[in-house]
Amino acid sequence: MVIQVDDKGDVVLIEVKEERLDAHNSGELKARMLALFEEDKNNILIDLNDVRFVDSSGLGALVSGFKNASSRNGVLKLCGLQPQVKSMFELTRLHRVFEIYSDAQEALGSF
């Protein structure tokens, strides 16, 4: 899985450089986030701009990251959702769980 990870001050920006976030690769994203939590990096922004398809496993990995960040007094936010990806968040009501921003710049300003 292609993921770009960048430190942005107190926030770690994870850009998912894949067309699909699904049962095949979501475990890798989850593992990368767990490694960041172990380094005490608990404020995470995930940029999904390149992702045009997400399934329940991809959503589950993001929920896992959200819960881990929250339990460590951090926060996990999302940005760059394509319309069809956003529709999956709406279908599963997860758009009410995550803070979702249109792009990384706007999201980074919100931490």
Added chain:
Amino acid sequence: MKETIEVDIKVPNQTRYLGLIGKIGEDVARTLRKFKGDREELAYQINTVLTEAMANAIIHANEHDPDKEVHVKIQIRDQELCIYVYDQGQGFDISLPPKRNRLTGNLDEHGRGIFIIHSLMDRVSYAPCSNGHVLEMIKKLK
């Protein structure tokens, strides 16, 4: 003129084939000349239910067994799109969780796949067949 299409695919029991099958489902949806609705939305929905159903077959029914395979059949007949996903396992539970557990605030990491399939398709059933089980998913195309 009748528009009947049947696509029959068998792939190894590996999640790396999810994208391939999802893409085939999208392409089938895009060829439906008579469908009056949003064809791109339908394509995305078919990709989604195929991905969810195959992942369940590979992970839960076939338990990642590399010697097993997943068989997918996509049929367009009359005004219905029918998808069959055959596994070679002991089956898994496709019943929906209680409604209150599906709404806002649910932070479970698992369990959304079956909900998504039920939400996007009109009829869903799961039954034993000769070598395992078959998940049948039907969507009306009117």
